[in-house]
Amino acid sequence: MxxxxxxxxxxxxxxxxxxxxxxxxxxxxxxxVAVYGATVGILPLMDARWIIVNVVSLGDTALIAIGLGAxxxxxxxxxxxxxxxxxxxxxVAGGVAGGLLALLALAMQAFPLRQIFIxxxxxxxxxxxxxxxxxxxxxxxxxxxxxxxxxxxxxxRAPEGLRKPVTVGLAFxxxxxxxxxxxxxxxxxxxxxxALRQSIYTWEGLTLEGALMIFVLASGATFVWTAWLRGPAxxxxxxxxxxxxxxxxxxxxxxxxxxxxxxxxxxxxxxxQVMMLVGLYILMGMGLNLEVGxxxxxxxxxVAFFAVGAYTTAILTADSPHALASYTAIPxxxxxxxxxxAVLASIVVGVLFGIPVLGVRGDYLAVATMGxxxxxxxxxxxxxxxxxxxxxxxxxxIPKPRIGGYELADPVxxxxxxxxxxxxxxxxxxxxxxxxxxxxxxxxxxxxxxAQALGINLVKVKLLAYGLGAAxxxxxxxxxxxxxxxxxxxxxQLLVSINVLALIIVGGMGSLPGVMVGxxxxxxxxxxxxxxxxxxxxxxxxxxxxxxxxxxxxxxxSATRRRxxxxxxxxxxxxxxxxxxxxxxxxxxxxxxxxx
Amino acid sequence: MSEVATGRTLFPKLSSLARFTFVDVVLWALRxxxxxxxxxxxxxxxxxxxxxxxxxxxxxxxGVTIGSVYALVALGYTMVYGVLRLINFAHxxxxxxxxxxxxxxxxxxxxxxxxxxxxxxxxxxIFAVAVATSTIIALLTERLAYxxxxxxxxxxxxxxxxxxxxxxxxxxxxxxxxxxxxxxxPKWQKGAISFFGFxxxxxxIMVVAAALVSMAILYLIVQRTRMGTAMRAVSExxxxxxLMGIDVDRVVVFTFALGGAMAxxxxxxxxxxxxQVYFYMGFTPGIKAFGAAVLGGIGSVPGAMLGGLFLGVVxxxxxxxxxxxxxxxxxxxxxxxxxFTLLIMVLIFRPYGILGERMAKKRA
Numbered sequence: 014m015x016x017x018x019x020x021x022x023x024x025x026x027x028x029x030x031x032x033x034x035x036x037x038x039x040x041x042x043x044x045x046v047a048v049y050g051a052t053v054g055i056l057p058l059m060d061a062r063w064i065i066v067n068v069v070s071l072g073d074t075a076l077i078a079i080g081l082g083a084x085x086x087x088x089x090x091x092x093x094x095x096x097x098x099x100x101x102x103x104x105v106a107g108g109v110a111g112g113l114l115a116l117l118a119l120a121m122q123a124f125p126l127r128q129i130f131i132x133x134x135x136x137x138x139x140x141x142x143x144x145x146x147x148x149x150x151x152x153x154x155x156x157x158x159x160x161x162x163x164x165x166x167x168x169x170r171a172p173e174g175l176r177k178p179v180t181v182g183l184a185f186x187x188x189x190x191x192x193x194x195x196x197x198x199x200x201x202x203x204x205x206x207x208a209l210r211q212s213i214y215t216w217e218g219l220t221l222e223g224a225l226m227i228f229v230l231a232s233g234a235t236f237v238w239t240a241w242l243r244g245p246a247x248x249x250x251x252x253x254x255x256x257x258x259x260x261x262x263x264x265x266x267x268x269x270x271x272x273x274x275x276x277x278x279x280x281x282x283x284x285x286q287v288m289m290l291v292g293l294y295i296l297m298g299m300g301l302n303l304e305v306g307x308x309x310x311x312x313x314x315x316v317a318f319f320a321v322g323a324y325t326t327a328i329l330t331a332d333s334p335h336a337l338a339s340y341t342a343i344p345x346x347x348x349x350x351x352x353x354x355a356v357l358a359s360i361v362v363g364v365l366f367g368i369p370v371l372g373v374r375g376d377y378l379a380v381a382t383m384g385x386x387x388x389x390x391x392x393x394x395x396x397x398x399x400x401x402x403x404x405x406x407x408x409x410x411i412p413k414p415r416i417g418g419y420e421l422a423d424p425v426x427x428x429x430x431x432x433x434x435x436x437x438x439x440x441x442x443x444x445x446x447x448x449x450x451x452x453x454x455x456x457x458x459x460x461x462x463x464a465q466a467l468g469i470n471l472v473k474v475k476l477l478a479y480g481l482g483a484a485x486x487x488x489x490x491x492x493x494x495x496x497x498x499x500x501x502x503x504x505x506q507l508l509v510s511i512n513v514l515a516l517i518i519v520g521g522m523g524s525l526p527g528v529m530v531g532x533x534x535x536x537x538x539x540x541x542x543x544x545x546x547x548x549x550x551x552x553x554x555x556x557x558x559x560x561x562x563x564x565x566x567x568x569x570x571s572a573t574r575r576r577x578x579x580x581x582x583x584x585x586x587x588x589x590x591x592x593x594x595x596x597x598x599x600x601x602x603x604x605x606x607x608x609x
Numbered sequence: 610m611s612e613v614a615t616g617r618t619l620f621p622k623l624s625s626l627a628r629f630t631f632v633d634v635v636l637w638a639l640r641x642x643x644x645x646x647x648x649x650x651x652x653x654x655x656x657x658x659x660x661x662x663x664x665x666x667x668x669x670x671x672g673v674t675i676g677s678v679y680a681l682v683a684l685g686y687t688m689v690y691g692v693l694r695l696i697n698f699a700h701x702x703x704x705x706x707x708x709x710x711x712x713x714x715x716x717x718x719x720x721x722x723x724x725x726x727x728x729x730x731x732x733x734x735i736f737a738v739a740v741a742t743s744t745i746i747a748l749l750t751e752r753l754a755y756x757x758x759x760x761x762x763x764x765x766x767x768x769x770x771x772x773x774x775x776x777x778x779x780x781x782x783x784x785x786x787x788x789x790x791x792x793x794x795p796k797w798q799k800g801a802i803s804f805f806g807f808x809x810x811x812x813x814i815m816v817v818a819a820a821l822v823s824m825a826i827l828y829l830i831v832q833r834t835r836m837g838t839a840m841r842a843v844s845e846x847x848x849x850x851x852l853m854g855i856d857v858d859r860v861v862v863f864t865f866a867l868g869g870a871m872a873x874x875x876x877x878x879x880x881x882x883x884x885q886v887y888f889y890m891g892f893t894p895g896i897k898a899f900g901a902a903v904l905g906g907i908g909s910v911p912g913a914m915l916g917g918l919f920l921g922v923v924x925x926x927x928x929x930x931x932x933x934x935x936x937x938x939x940x941x942x943x944x945x946x947x948x949f950t951l952l953i954m955v956l957i958f959r960p961y962g963i964l965g966e967r968m969a970k971k972r973a
């Protein structure tokens with residue numbers, strides 16, 4: 014065993030970072046998170062939503078989670094597997110986190126903070142201090158925080174047979190509480206299911222009995238699974254032959270597709286609309302993925318292609334004075350004729366967009382493309398282009414697509430259009446990724462000069478990236494136009510580009526399943542939690558920072574990307590003492606294992 | 610492709626005409642188009658004579674005013690880029706935080722009448738709070754978001770910076786509301802002093818003076834102090850500077866503090882000029898100021914000042930001079946178009962700027 018690594022582990026985990034200092038740090042971080050949530054207005058908003066009606070609100074749940082999390086983090090950062098040594102630092106961490114909130118409550122009572130911070134309302138003060146007033150309520154906050162932290166630590170150190178069922182049960186209750194609107198709509202089909210819905214839900218959230226029932230069922234099922242079923246299941250999985258495994262995978266994919274196709278029918282038009290929006294962002298994500306993920310061209314003007322697709326569709330099909338049909342001899346086209354033209358127009362714009370920035374690299378490219386995107390928006394919005402594009406009012410009355418005599422008017426029907434488009438696009442994206450062109454893109458991403466030296470035609474390859482990426486966005490824009498039946502410039506702001514960028518980063522750059530995961534997390538989730546919609550951009554900002562710091566390869570990375578990023582980040586990761594300690598600890602335990 | 614990659618000169622040698630590609634055609638069309646709009650528009654406007662000398666002077670003064678604000682913001686970009694080779698995407702939003710902090714001092718001061726009674730001390734108080742706030746926020750972003758990427762290559766730092774920008778904007782939106790708040794409008798700012806028979810509003814003189822004073826102080830700090838020397842050394846070559854015993858971390862922190870302070874002053878000035886604050890206000894001036902920094906040669910402090918002024922004047926004079934002459938309706942809506950076009954032209958054709966330093970050539 015190397016002396017150096019042990020020394021490193023000891024120094025990093027005990028010397029400078031005594032357990033209490035670490036606990037203090039954890040408490041401070043979590044306390045700041047809680048105070049931040051209150052000041053920005055997320056906490057008050059969460060307080061308005063019940064998880065269990067008249068018992069626990071979503072805000073309470075978040076604060077309880079922070080308390081439990083303090084203990085869990087203390088436990089995770091401590092090596093010993095015993096519980097009792099964890100109690101004092103957990104008390105400190107939870108107490109400090111509660112203490113910061115108590116300070117906020119005190120400040121709110123002492124000063125008229127609301128004149129500056131609009132979210133710090135008296136009702137927030139009341140709910141923070143349990144209606145007891147700041148000094149007493151603050152003391153209660155500290156005590157509750159400390160106790161919750163101990164509970165969290167205890168839960169982390171509890172045997173698996175207890176920990177898993179409890180956490181899974183709680184998670185189920187929270188999910189059923191948070192998504193209650195959605196689940197209630199889905200359960201409203203009548204008959205026995207509807208009766209079940211009425212027994213566990215009121216219109217505002219779960220009843221106490223319902224929550225208990227869900228908890229018992231979920232934790233019971235988990236207990237049975239971990240205790241008796243999981244072992245044999247794993248055993249069988251290991252002994253599957255490769256052919257059987259492929260078969261199992263095909264069944265899983267087929268099931269997934271079946272759920273995807275059937276869900277909007279079962280769940281109604283609202284879910285259909287959300288899923289369609291997710292589908293549009295998946296389309297755009299796949300396009301930007303070609304540019305950023307594969308070719309390494311950070312394009313912040315991506316929304317321009319989306320706009321081109323939407324506006325081309327509008328001009329060609331709309332029943333409005335801005336449509337080509339109304340002032341030229343070109344007849345008004347059907348959607349099916351306009352869509353390919355829109356995609357083609359996006360490709361042309363993509364290539365034209367790419368030519369001037371061919372020689373611009375890296376950070377400058379991001380700013381240059383953003384400038385190009387903004388130029389497109391400013392021009393479309395201006396009175397100069399208003400006779401052609403309708404200015405700020407946009408172009409209205411775009412007809413819905415028709416198949417035969419049948420109009421695709423419902424969001425669910427449009428969802429199937431999006432799904433079909435996404436499926437075709439995904440096939441193209443997948444083929445492109447593994448093509449000669451895809452490999453050329455990756456070579457350009459990794460090193461432009463070397464790629465050129467190896468005979469890759471940079472101009473051709475880069476312009477293809479812009480053009481093909483734009484094609485995806487144009488297709489999405491075209492569907493977007495018929496979804497809204499109107500287009501206006503305010504739909505095509507830089508936010509859309511950032512949104513798409515955020516989703517491919519959260520999902521994992523250069524990874525197709527990652528795009529889907531990212532779109533569901535960043536577009537679907539905020540859409541489902543409607544009242545938190547205004548905080549979605551906060552979520553995007555935080556997601557970009559946190560993903561880059563914690564998991565730069567994304568939630569569902571492509572295999573190559575994961576390898577590269579780990580190598581690249583290798584040296585910088587070690588700058589963090591905490592991580593260095595963790596790494597050293599891991600090394601030590603590896604060494605110990607091999608010795609045993 | 611090599612001439613594309615290394616940034617092209619305005620007039621390629623005749624021998625390269627043999628390799629004139631489609632890409633070159635488009636780029637030349639772009640150059641000629643911009644020149645034609647500029648020349649044609651100017652001639653058209655001047656022949657029509659729609660604007661008198663007073664109006665041109667007003668455009669110019671407004672351009673210098675807004676340009677000096679851009680210059681202050683551009684300094685933050687250029688200094689941070691110099692030491693870290695990072696585009697601090699959130700710098701415009703740091704300016705916004707300064708404007709907000711100034712608002713929360715200025716509004717009560719205006720309400721009590723103090724801002725009207727003793728303008729100097731009131732303005733100093735507003736500037737002080739704004740500078741303190743944006744400096745602290747600049748330092749926090751450096752510590753929490755940028756330091757972990759000190760040695761990272763690739764797109765990660767830039768993406769993180771975009772995240773910081775959004776995070777700051779949305780935090781302020783959540784904490785202070787999404788609405789636009791009116792900045793106080795004291796009477797003395799409306800008065801005018803006459804220069805060569807043209808009236809110049811005191812507000813604009815104040816903004817230019819504040820900008821000039823802070824830039825002079827900054828220039829002295831960068832040129833004369835030990836820390837400034839260290840900054841220039843790190844900007845030249847961070848590794849060599851570290852070997853010479855310079856604490857690079859301290860220099861980076863100092864750079865962010867200086868940039869934040871400049872952004873705070875810029876924020877208050879910008880808010881007084883446009884009389885409003887809102888959470889998204891930092892974005893557009895931030896991007897424009899970045900363009901100004903590149904225009905002046907990124908990494909160069911005097912370049913950022915010149916670039917900012919140039920951009921401000923072009924943007925202010927441009928709509929009337931270039932666009933009115935070619936018959937564009939409502940040319941003032943296209944002010945941002947001129948600024949962004951300038952930004953893109955600079956990034957494409959002269960990425961090393963006017964006072965270009967060599968290093969940008971390697972990067973861009």
